[in-house]
Amino acid sequence: MTAQPLIRAERVSMQFVIGASILNARKRVLTAVDQVSLDIHRGETFGLVGESGCGKTTLGRLLLRLYKPTSGTIHYDGHDITTLTPQQMMPFRRRMQMIFQDPYASLDPRMTVSTIIAEPLRRTEMDRAQVDARVRELLSLVGLDENHARRYPHEFSGGQRQRIGIARALAAGPEFIVCDEPISALDVSIQAQVVNMLEELQQRLGLTYLFVSHDLSMVRHISHRVGVMYLGHMVEMAPVNELFTNMAHPYTQALMSAVPIADPDASAASRRIILEGDVPNPMNPPSGCPFRTRCPVVMPVCAEVKPELKDIGGGHWVACHRV
Amino acid sequence: MSTNRLLEIENLNTTFHIHVGQVQAVRGISLHVDHGEAVGIVGESGSGKSVSMLSLMRLLPDYAHISADRIYFEGQDLTNASVDQVRRLSGDRIGMVFQDPMTSLNPLMTIGRQMQETLRVHRKMSKADAAERVRELLRLVDIPDPDSRQKQYPHELSGGMRQRVMIGMAIASNPSLVIADEPTTALDVTIQAQILALLKGLMDKIGTSVILITHDLGVIAGMCSRVLVMYGGCIVEEGLSREIFYNPRHPYTWGLLRSVPRKEGEHAPLIPIHGTPPDLINPPPGCPFEPRCPHAMRICRTGMPRMTQVSDTHRLRCYLMDEGAPKVAWEGGRA
Amino acid sequence: MQAPPNAAAYEFIPEAERKAAEQLSRPSLSYWQDAWRRLKRDRLAMVGLTFVVLMGLLAIFGPMFSPYAYDYSDFSAISQGPSAKHWFGTDALGRDLFVRILYGARISLAIGLVSALVNMIIGVIYGGTAGFIGGRTDNIMMRIVDILIALPSLLYIVILMMFMGSNIRSILIALCISSWVGTARITRSQVVSLKQQEYVLSARLAGASSWEILIRHLLPNSMGPVIVSVTFLIPSAIFSEAFLSFLGIGIQKPMASWGSLANDAIETLRSAPYQMFFPVAAISLTMFSLNFIGDGLRDALDPRLRK
Numbered sequence: 001m002t003a004q005p006l007i008r009a010e011r012v013s014m015q016f017v018i019g020a021s022i023l024n025a026r027k028r029v030l031t032a033v034d035q036v037s038l039d040i041h042r043g044e045t046f047g048l049v050g051e052s053g054c055g056k057t058t059l060g061r062l063l064l065r066l067y068k069p070t071s072g073t074i075h076y077d078g079h080d081i082t083t084l085t086p087q088q089m090m091p092f093r094r095r096m097q098m099i100f101q102d103p104y105a106s107l108d109p110r111m112t113v114s115t116i117i118a119e120p121l122r123r124t125e126m127d128r129a130q131v132d133a134r135v136r137e138l139l140s141l142v143g144l145d146e147n148h149a150r151r152y153p154h155e156f157s158g159g160q161r162q163r164i165g166i167a168r169a170l171a172a173g174p175e176f177i178v179c180d181e182p183i184s185a186l187d188v189s190i191q192a193q194v195v196n197m198l199e200e201l202q203q204r205l206g207l208t209y210l211f212v213s214h215d216l217s218m219v220r221h222i223s224h225r226v227g228v229m230y231l232g233h234m235v236e237m238a239p240v241n242e243l244f245t246n247m248a249h250p251y252t253q254a255l256m257s258a259v260p261i262a263d264p265d266a267s268a269a270s271r272r273i274i275l276e277g278d279v280p281n282p283m284n285p286p287s288g289c290p291f292r293t294r295c296p297v298v299m300p301v302c303a304e305v306k307p308e309l310k311d312i313g314g315g316h317w318v319a320c321h322r323v
Numbered sequence: 324m325s326t327n328r329l330l331e332i333e334n335l336n337t338t339f340h341i342h343v344g345q346v347q348a349v350r351g352i353s354l355h356v357d358h359g360e361a362v363g364i365v366g367e368s369g370s371g372k373s374v375s376m377l378s379l380m381r382l383l384p385d386y387a388h389i390s391a392d393r394i395y396f397e398g399q400d401l402t403n404a405s406v407d408q409v410r411r412l413s414g415d416r417i418g419m420v421f422q423d424p425m426t427s428l429n430p431l432m433t434i435g436r437q438m439q440e441t442l443r444v445h446r447k448m449s450k451a452d453a454a455e456r457v458r459e460l461l462r463l464v465d466i467p468d469p470d471s472r473q474k475q476y477p478h479e480l481s482g483g484m485r486q487r488v489m490i491g492m493a494i495a496s497n498p499s500l501v502i503a504d505e506p507t508t509a510l511d512v513t514i515q516a517q518i519l520a521l522l523k524g525l526m527d528k529i530g531t532s533v534i535l536i537t538h539d540l541g542v543i544a545g546m547c548s549r550v551l552v553m554y555g556g557c558i559v560e561e562g563l564s565r566e567i568f569y570n571p572r573h574p575y576t577w578g579l580l581r582s583v584p585r586k587e588g589e590h591a592p593l594i595p596i597h598g599t600p601p602d603l604i605n606p607p608p609g610c611p612f613e614p615r616c617p618h619a620m621r622i623c624r625t626g627m628p629r630m631t632q633v634s635d636t637h638r639l640r641c642y643l644m645d646e647g648a649p650k651v652a653w654e655g656g657r658a
Numbered sequence: 659m660q661a662p663p664n665a666a667a668y669e670f671i672p673e674a675e676r677k678a679a680e681q682l683s684r685p686s687l688s689y690w691q692d693a694w695r696r697l698k699r700d701r702l703a704m705v706g707l708t709f710v711v712l713m714g715l716l717a718i719f720g721p722m723f724s725p726y727a728y729d730y731s732d733f734s735a736i737s738q739g740p741s742a743k744h745w746f747g748t749d750a751l752g753r754d755l756f757v758r759i760l761y762g763a764r765i766s767l768a769i770g771l772v773s774a775l776v777n778m779i780i781g782v783i784y785g786g787t788a789g790f791i792g793g794r795t796d797n798i799m800m801r802i803v804d805i806l807i808a809l810p811s812l813l814y815i816v817i818l819m820m821f822m823g824s825n826i827r828s829i830l831i832a833l834c835i836s837s838w839v840g841t842a843r844i845t846r847s848q849v850v851s852l853k854q855q856e857y858v859l860s861a862r863l864a865g866a867s868s869w870e871i872l873i874r875h876l877l878p879n880s881m882g883p884v885i886v887s888v889t890f891l892i893p894s895a896i897f898s899e900a901f902l903s904f905l906g907i908g909i910q911k912p913m914a915s916w917g918s919l920a921n922d923a924i925e926t927l928r929s930a931p932y933q934m935f936f937p938v939a940a941i942s943l944t945m946f947s948l949n950f951i952g953d954g955l956r957d958a959l960d961p962r963l964r965k
Binding site: 618619620621622623624625642645647648649 | 665
Binding site for chain 1: 688689855856857859860861862863864865866875878879
């Protein structure tokens, strides 16, 4: 029995209008996310990788309805939330949360830790004592001292602030959490602490994650399924082991080979695919396949027809004419 | 006593005097770099890896007090050199590449002009010669169409391009040493691969040595022949790349290697290092890693451990090396 | 050379002892406490603050202790220089200047403070709303501000006063609505830059309404530069009032403000220069002090300078 996915996005696109003003009527459109479809099932971690400008952060925000998609639909637990007003979104807000990348900008510097963590609880019926108890419970859940509740964010290290952010995300008891590059700003030895904690919390609380990151090794470690994005498109999607052993898309292959390996012999032996050039300007994407300008195995058809995601078996989808 | 090493530093100390106290950012480190080699300095925030190189180049503010027993560069004794003397070397014999090219490049000047400026200041080149050299440099760093690129401003270039320009400026006068401080941390992984390949290629082409400062063990493994591991202002372990990755002896190095997903295809649990990086204001006596070390002993609190040689090239600071200490094995090792 | 360490030295430290180590060492300071600590170290600002506080206290309590009422004329003691009986001397109508300066302080300081506060409230609401709503509304609101800034404020203060008459109430009203535009701009730019911060996004995810976000997050975090600019509004208001009164359009006799005292002193400038000296000194010293405080606050409230 395939359970209904918790999140279902179908051909979701997000376009931003840039540069319109009173004097300049010519609008330019930035397509941050281009017709992306994905399913996330309860209890799983969906890893979303890609480099800057690929749209992964925007997609994460779209799934939380922080933006309204320009086209396509988003379903949460069977409900269509694509066009709901902020009022109508209220009952869903409690169930979905986000952990942010920058531990220094994601906490209001003027508020105490306790106020920060309790913010999602302001709309509930809990009284003062219940809120305090919950804050203490959350602090200990993320491995912080309860006495830290009255302190200010600047007194904590990056890793500790990230934990405060996690405590805040968990406050109202959500089911789904978008983790937007939660560890990139942290020291290496702290990254493992936070990743382990996220895994443990997932076990304990039955959470579903969208783990957005450019760090392939961490994504591989924590995800059940992975999607690879490039210039707003989803180019490959598969269960984690399948993706990393049978990479089909040339971009995924290049991405994987570019990741430095902490092992001198393996590093020397690895075949590096060095991509030429830079990522194209998202406001002026290439025709056909977005990756064709840097693809080592490009063909003439790639410039004419945009490849669609094809099912190549085993839950593995690829958008490439070569496959 | 002269030396035929490119760079030799003995007992470098850097302390910042700020109003809440003294921050001991660098505590007695010694290192050397030979001609044509790539040395990696790996560490996290507060390790002192960046500050140590900035101290060497005298690029720190007034309230930083720097001292060393010996600093030799290209046979020249720089131990008591003035700030001006040292700064004259920078850009000429020593090139520097920083993490964020947006802040190290002047946003108001075109790329070409900035690159020419370095050349004309240090080498007293004429405008025409400098322009030609800039074209050559842009080609060396694989920037296509150098003539039109020269006229562009930093913000018009992508992150990877800007970093190439920085590298071009750093190698402009054929320096014997390039110090790269987190040169690829802010770049996408595919661009990072390009830049690292470029650096490696340049090392071969112009025979320069490189000190690569980073927190990324993978980058070190791919580029460097020797590695220095820093923690809390000290060098806790140093050795050849193979020695550090396959036969590390310091608990911090073990911790670093275990907390990073290393081998492909393994879902081995990540074993983090508990605790947080140290606060360097009035640090307690003893080994800086002791509060987080899973093998901390009473003696570790008494004072800084001395350097123990494991081989000609491999040494570390740890009380576990003492004769009376218990034998602790490293499970992730390889012969 | 030390004896080799005994076996006990090589015992592992138990877990419990080590947990105690992860305490936060430095005392907890809120933003304001830290700012106050930093301000205290700025000597000029402290001198300025002391002066203003003293002046304020004198203004409130001083006249109670003076044997003279501010409008009491002693015709036997006209235009006398400073003496033991009259510390600042007397004016052309025999009134004690010291007590008149203190009264003047009441009026000038009150006008300065009240108008700065009202301007701040108007400016913060206007700028905060514009910045928060963004888009076209923001554009239009800010263009209005641009136009208003271009008009010389003194000009329309004078015009307003001509309609409302010359008294303390009309000066107050005119000043209260003339300088909010600067504050509006500062607030708006702060709000616009802070709007993108991740903690604002997080508040939206937590279900906060736009109003709540503005009041609980954006405005408190914008206060730093706003307070600094408001601190500079006070001396500017004091000066405007002094200027108007000096021209004769402001405070009328027998009420005394520093500006009107200076006005009174014009006729006797040659013969009794001290009558001009004291009011002018009072204005200058107060403005200096407030400017020092403002400069000190600017450094103290800048989050980037926090160590």
